[in-house]
Amino acid sequence: MIIVLKPSTSPEQIQHFTDKLCADYDVKVNRWDGIQSTVLGLIGDTHNVDIEYIDAQDIVESVKRVQEPYKKANRKFHPENTVVKINDKVSIGDGSLHIMAGPCSVESEEQIVQIAKAVSVSGATLLRGGAFKPRTSPYAFQGLKSEGLDLLKIARKETGLPIVTEIMRTSHIDMFENVDIIQVGARNMQNFDLLKELGKTKKPILLKRGLSATIEEWLMSAEYIMAGGNDNVILCERGIRTYETYTRNTLDISAIPIIKKLSHLPVIVDPSHASGKSWLVEPLAMAAVAAGADGLIIEVHNDPPHAWSDGAQSITPNQFDSVAKKLFALKKALQNEN
């Protein structure tokens, strides 16, 4: 961490500040006196140095991190890829391509089982489906709740597909015990209390990027989970909020190679929520695979116009079959090339 002091700072103030830094943190302080200003450099483990605290000092002109503020999620301290193993067949982050597919909301046993069977045949290796739904309006359908979880388990039994579903409050963690991957939605990415509690479990967590979260904030939220002892975190890019309104969100395709560089965690992409339009799912999914994503999460509905939520962005099982074929062919072509 590099700290630029204001020109007017006295030697006594510098000494006092330096002493305090050494006392508060496990760091050494190097000092460099320029003509206009003095610069301090913190050596050692600075990931827990509070940059806001430093910045608030009267004598500080500005501060710059050299090290990233996250440690457990940082590739520098963990060079190998993390592989999140779901079962004997599904390991996310191992170089293969995994597709999580299913409806936005679980609606009935018939619906979820039918979709699960269809996407399984087409190559999906996990089943997604919402039981508890975060909706902007209190008057919109809020999900089948615990009944939805039960239906997902039935579909799992029928198809063998592990299930992925979203949690919305801390007190539900016990209820999600038998879920294979617990999803934290974009709106809860900085629900720190929820992250802390999930950190105490060993469950694989699918952590969606917040609507306007920076990549660093997203990794800091992963760090919350990992700091509690749970390393099974899968990141999910699902589009960010920008000024462009043609798409529901703007898919930040750059996030994939950036996460791969900064972190060892697997990263997947949600082209359905990123775009909000079913006809954009295929090209965005193709781009995600070409950019190096470990997987995809795609909304598939047997009857999108009658979906209880997010129908506009869902594709049918037939469309999914065609998209999945192209995605696996692309993945294979990319692997042959390297």
Place this chain on the structure above:
Amino acid sequence: MIIVLKPSTSPEQIQHFTDKLCADYDVKVNRWDGIQSTVLGLIGDTHNVDIEYIDAQDIVESVKRVQEPYKKANRKFHPENTVVKINDKVSIGDGSLHIMAGPCSVESEEQIVQIAKAVSVSGATLLRGGAFKPRTSPYAFQGLKSEGLDLLKIARKETGLPIVTEIMRTSHIDMFENVDIIQVGARNMQNFDLLKELGKTKKPILLKRGLSATIEEWLMSAEYIMAGGNDNVILCERGIRTYETYTRNTLDISAIPIIKKLSHLPVIVDPSHASGKSWLVEPLAMAAVAAGADGLIIEVHNDPPHAWSDGAQSITPNQFDSVAKKLFALKKALQNEN
């Protein structure tokens, strides 16, 4: 709600869709056949019509709301200003100016009592202070928690100032029973489960705008609380996330008159979090009052460089005294003018 159908839609499809709309919602459907396309207009109470559901229909080209999707928060159905009464002296939204002041984090009894006394003398009518702190880093100070709440109550006893503090999880609602205003932070604005539970209480809620929430989404979150039966909602504009990095956030000053037009709820401004810089607190607070805000929430710390959080944006009690004088003088000048 105006629904534009695709040119290829058949009369049978239109009839079927119309019948379904009338069956599902309490609306009538008017139809208008143009040369290129047919337009349907929904008459009646459309606030609970799911626009995503409509948009997902194969035959729908596009949809446009005419009515707002919020009802209880809507000024059209409640023309008079809502006044949130905290105690005999403090009523927010009644035309007077209220300032909530205090430290970002409660740190000690001495600190909070000293600040409370100082800001009270300068004209603040409520005491703010964080006991549970949402921090981006798991390694940063997370607040004194329940001890912080106790210290706030001591400061309230010493000064008579009602207290405002942030809640971070549903299971803490009982613990906040004796708090005067419960704050929902920006990161929890769409923690719908928390909003629902707060809707079951009668507590005044200070609902901060999310980092990238639209005004409509913010009002929809207020609607979540109000739909549960709790009308005591105070909105708080605290800056939005934009591409500009000079300030921590970009204060959306337009939000004040817009909220006043769209809703009957009181709206206050947080110039400290909006800017992240103490020297911007005064001009932004002045702008907020001139734009019609019902109040302000300002971070005041007796020793900002040693604050445990957010010191860079805190002002000292002396600075607060000067700012408050100017704000009340401005408010008086504006009232004399009208």
Place this chain on the structure above:
Amino acid sequence: MIIVLKPSTSPEQIQHFTDKLCADYDVKVNRWDGIQSTVLGLIGDTHNVDIEYIDAQDIVESVKRVQEPYKKANRKFHPENTVVKINDKVSIGDGSLHIMAGPCSVESEEQIVQIAKAVSVSGATLLRGGAFKPRTSPYAFQGLKSEGLDLLKIARKETGLPIVTEIMRTSHIDMFENVDIIQVGARNMQNFDLLKELGKTKKPILLKRGLSATIEEWLMSAEYIMAGGNDNVILCERGIRTYETYTRNTLDISAIPIIKKLSHLPVIVDPSHASGKSWLVEPLAMAAVAAGADGLIIEVHNDPPHAWSDGAQSITPNQFDSVAKKLFALKKALQNEN
């Protein structure tokens, strides 16, 4: 165009407004009276109806376009892809993949010829290079200007590669007569006077998307050129400005399939400016090809650390050779699949 009138509008006002619309534009007006409000529908050619004018009427509650405001750039009126033919070997938009490669700035004959030869061997079919440089600072290198154009022509003669370079003012159009593709930079995307003058030429124009331009505004700028009679427009997505600061801009990968749907014009991608980081060029270029781009424009410098501009995002000829191989292999795999 659908116009919702305010509830209080009188029949006389509606009649007067309807008459005026029919007189001013080549449209018919359909009217539909609901219980709460009246809706007018404009039938006919509405692309030149001024939506701001409509919106300003006292009696108008809101307006919604059904047709797009661009016509010549619109795929609805021109279903076949536009192919911009540069010479006998290079046709952009014909289904093949074209890569424009070269340095940000032309620096010397040796530099530009050397790079041109190298990228040509690796498969680039056009040479890019800046002679006039738009720089944020007046103190930064502004390009070799007309000398730079001469050097580009030398490189073209040596390699046969057509040249692409940026124009910055209307009065330079004559000077650019012998350039193969004239580039309009992001900062000039709404320099309407420049667009109008370029519309009077027959030159192929590479129109970069503005830093915060919507897709519709971008197509409207293409429309400016086309309205003047020049249909040779190639669109270039180069990243948009968002809150994320890790990358220089955020590549809007969705723009590629969206442009393909809305317009018949070819669209290419600039992964160098989009990211600002050389190590991101490969994954973003791969994603662009997978998403359907007609080409790429990539910064290549023989000695990036000594580049006079944008060195951080340039790759070396060796790196380019490796990237190009992967891109052409990917393109081939995608073609085989379909």
Place this chain on the structure above:
Amino acid sequence: MIIVLKPSTSPEQIQHFTDKLCADYDVKVNRWDGIQSTVLGLIGDTHNVDIEYIDAQDIVESVKRVQEPYKKANRKFHPENTVVKINDKVSIGDGSLHIMAGPCSVESEEQIVQIAKAVSVSGATLLRGGAFKPRTSPYAFQGLKSEGLDLLKIARKETGLPIVTEIMRTSHIDMFENVDIIQVGARNMQNFDLLKELGKTKKPILLKRGLSATIEEWLMSAEYIMAGGNDNVILCERGIRTYETYTRNTLDISAIPIIKKLSHLPVIVDPSHASGKSWLVEPLAMAAVAAGADGLIIEVHNDPPHAWSDGAQSITPNQFDSVAKKLFALKKALQNEN
């Protein structure tokens, strides 16, 4: 400027880089060796050091400016406020409040003279009006052009109000010789060729902030004009593009005190374009004055629903009279207070 080198950098590379920096720029280089990395500090005049060039070096981890990249616009080198004197009565930046009022577009002699007289009576000290109009659509009204300039001069003769109007191309500078303030629109803020040419004149320039320009980029555009020798620059905040669509743009009210701190140039606010809604003009103008703006530019039209452009955001002369009264009363109250 602080440069952090990569851990792997050799002493020879550091020496070579240091020598090059000293040779290329008028700086000294201080060096500080930490355990993990070496930091270089550039001492001297770094405003013309190309940060992109530095950042492109293989051995550079990251760079941080300590000094701002603008010099002539920088308050540090010019502590007194710049006052732009238009005539004997109008000096912008001298502590008084100036209002520029008038229609978006000049439409006829009758229109512009009538509005000019009205706003003059209400206290406006300058007349605004567009002759050349930048419009998103090539099919929209583009202004009366040189005829519009003539009409503005007639209105000036009738009322004595100096005139402000927008220039759109370099070749028009002679035509604007007799205009009092030349406006550079938001879309041309980085039309660097236009800025350079305006820098060669002595004309007062009203420089609007670009749609997505940072405050630093805006000041760099002012620097372009000033570097040419023209110090008569007035900055105009007119709203920035964000994700919020309720308003046309988001007024960045913080920009006013920030410009006042960073620069000595006067700054005014355009509440009409910032909001796009006439009913928001008053509260935003009030906020601007309270935040310290030197003036305002407000769209006034005698008949907004029949305005040829931007009618939705124009207010009538009667409304302007009421707003102006409140603004001057507010300004007076603020002056009395200090």
